Amino acid sequence: MTLKMNMLSTDSFFNDQAMRTLVHTQFGGADFGECMLTMSRIPPGDNAAWFSEWRATADRVAAIGDTCAASGHDISAREAYLRAANYYRTANVMLFGAPTAPALIETYERESDCFREFARRAEPALQAIEIPYEDTQLHGYFCPATSSPEAAPTLIVTSGYDSTLYELYFAFVVAANRRGYHCIIFDGPGQGGALIKHGLPMRPDWEQVIRPVVDVALTRPEVDANRIALAGWSLGGYLALRAASGEPRLAACVADPGLMDLWEGLCGMLPGLPDEVLQHPLQADPALFAPYMAHIESIPTLRWKIVQRAFWVHGVDSLPAYLDASQGFSMRNHLESIRCPVFIAQEENDPLAASAPEVYAAIKAPKTLVQFPAAEGTGDHCAILGRSRFLQQMFDWLDDVLAHPTD
Numbered sequence: 001m002t003l004k005m006n007m008l009s010t011d012s013f014f015n016d017q018a019m020r021t022l023v024h025t026q027f028g029g030a031d032f033g034e035c036m037l038t039m040s041r042i043p044p045g046d047n048a049a050w051f052s053e054w055r056a057t058a059d060r061v062a063a064i065g066d067t068c069a070a071s072g073h074d075i076s077a078r079e080a081y082l083r084a085a086n087y088y089r090t091a092n093v094m095l096f097g098a099p100t101a102p103a104l105i106e107t108y109e110r111e112s113d114c115f116r117e118f119a120r121r122a123e124p125a126l127q128a129i130e131i132p133y134e135d136t137q138l139h140g141y142f143c144p145a146t147s148s149p150e151a152a153p154t155l156i157v158t159s160g161y162d163s164t165l166y167e168l169y170f171a172f173v174v175a176a177n178r179r180g181y182h183c184i185i186f187d188g189p190g191q192g193g194a195l196i197k198h199g200l201p202m203r204p205d206w207e208q209v210i211r212p213v214v215d216v217a218l219t220r221p222e223v224d225a226n227r228i229a230l231a232g233w234s235l236g237g238y239l240a241l242r243a244a245s246g247e248p249r250l251a252a253c254v255a256d257p258g259l260m261d262l263w264e265g266l267c268g269m270l271p272g273l274p275d276e277v278l279q280h281p282l283q284a285d286p287a288l289f290a291p292y293m294a295h296i297e298s299i300p301t302l303r304w305k306i307v308q309r310a311f312w313v314h315g316v317d318s319l320p321a322y323l324d325a326s327q328g329f330s331m332r333n334h335l336e337s338i339r340c341p342v343f344i345a346q347e348e349n350d351p352l353a354a355s356a357p358e359v360y361a362a363i364k365a366p367k368t369l370v371q372f373p374a375a376e377g378t379g380d381h382c383a384i385l386g387r388s389r390f391l392q393q394m395f396d397w398l399d400d401v402l403a404h405p406t407d
Helices: 012-027 032-040 047-070 074-095 102-121 165-178 192-196 207-217 236-246 262-269 275-279 286-298 300-314 319-326 356-362 381-402
Strands: 127-133 136-143 152-158 182-186 223-233 252-256 342-347 367-372
Touching: 012 032, 012 074, 012 165, 012 300, 012 381, 032 047, 032 074, 047 074, 047 102, 074 102, 074 165, 102 127, 102 165, 102 192, 127 182, 127 207, 136 165, 136 192, 136 207, 152 165, 152 207, 152 236, 152 381, 165 182, 165 192, 165 223, 165 381, 182 207, 207 223, 207 236, 223 236, 223 381, 236 252, 236 342, 252 381, 262 300, 262 319, 275 286, 275 319, 286 300, 286 319, 300 319, 342 356, 342 381, 356 367, 367 381
Parallel strands: 152 182, 152 223, 223 252, 252 342, 342 367
Antiparallel strands: 127 136, 136 182
C-alpha cells in the first residue's frame, strides 16, 4: 500500500517538498492555509516561482513576528518567527548547488534570524552554542526540557543531506522536550550553515564530528553523562551509526532509517554502471559517464538530487568524483564496533531503508528493528507523514533503554 497524495502540487517533487514543510504544523512550524496559498501561486516545475513565493510568505510571516514583538506580544511573536524560519528553509531548497547563490545565503541568514528570535522567547529559552571543530566552530542550540536542577537525559540530533539544524527542532526537539529530554541540534560539515556559509563538505567518519558535540554536552551540569543518546534522520541514519561506532560515550543510538551505505543507493539511481566505473570511478574513461550525466540532466528531480544537492554537499564537481566520494560512506566494516543499544527504523516505501534488516543483522550490540508500514501512514521517507507514530515508538524505546544506562 502506497500513500501518495499530490495535494499541494501536481509536480510530485514540489508536492513532496511542500508536504515536508506542512507536516511540521503539529510542532508549530507551519500553517495549513499559508502553505496551501503559497503553493497555489507556484506553477509545476517553476523553480524561480518556488523561491520567490515561499520567500514572500516567509517575509510576510516574519513581519507579523516583528509587529507582535514590537507590541510586547511575545507568544504571538515566537509562533510567527518559528513558522517563518521553516518557510525560509523551504524557499531555499530549489537554490541548492555550487557556487552557493547569494540569495540562498541571504535567505539562510533570515532563517537563522527568525529562529533566534523564536529561541529567545521559547519557554525555556533555547541557548545558542558553538562547538569547536578542527579549526572552526559548528553552530547549534542547546534545547532544555526544563530548568530542573537534576541532570536529565540528552538527545543529540544529526541531520542528513538537505536539512538545517532548525528543521531538526520540528523533527525531534519538541517531542523530546515534552518527554523530559534536553536536546542538542547542530549543523555538521555538509549541512546547513556549515555548508552554506563556510563551505565545509560532508565527511563519512562522523565520529569525528560527534565527538566534540559530546564534549560540549558534558560541560553542562543539566546533562546526565550516562544518558546521552544520538539520533539521525535521512542520511543521518548512516551518520548516527558511524558516530556510534567510534564514540563510546553514547548510551543509545537511533538510525532513521538503518542505512548501510550511500553507494548502493546511488547505484540504484544509476543502474547498469560498468564494473570499470564501479571499481575505480576516477580512473575510468570519462566517456563512460556521458550517457549517465545526460540521463541525470534530463530528469529535474534527479538533477536536483545529484548535481545540485550531492555534488554541492560533497564538494565535488563531477559524477566520477561523487561516485568516488560516496564509496567512503559505508558501515560494512564498522557496525560490529557499536557497543550501545540501537533503534533501527525501516519505513516500508523508503528506498534508503531497504538495508535496515542487513544493518540489524550485523550489529552485535543490543538492537531493535522497528518497521513502519504504509498501511499506518508511516511508510514514507523518515515516516515524515506519520511522524507522531514514529516519535512515540522511538521515545518509548529510548525511555526504556535509558532507564538503566550502562555506566
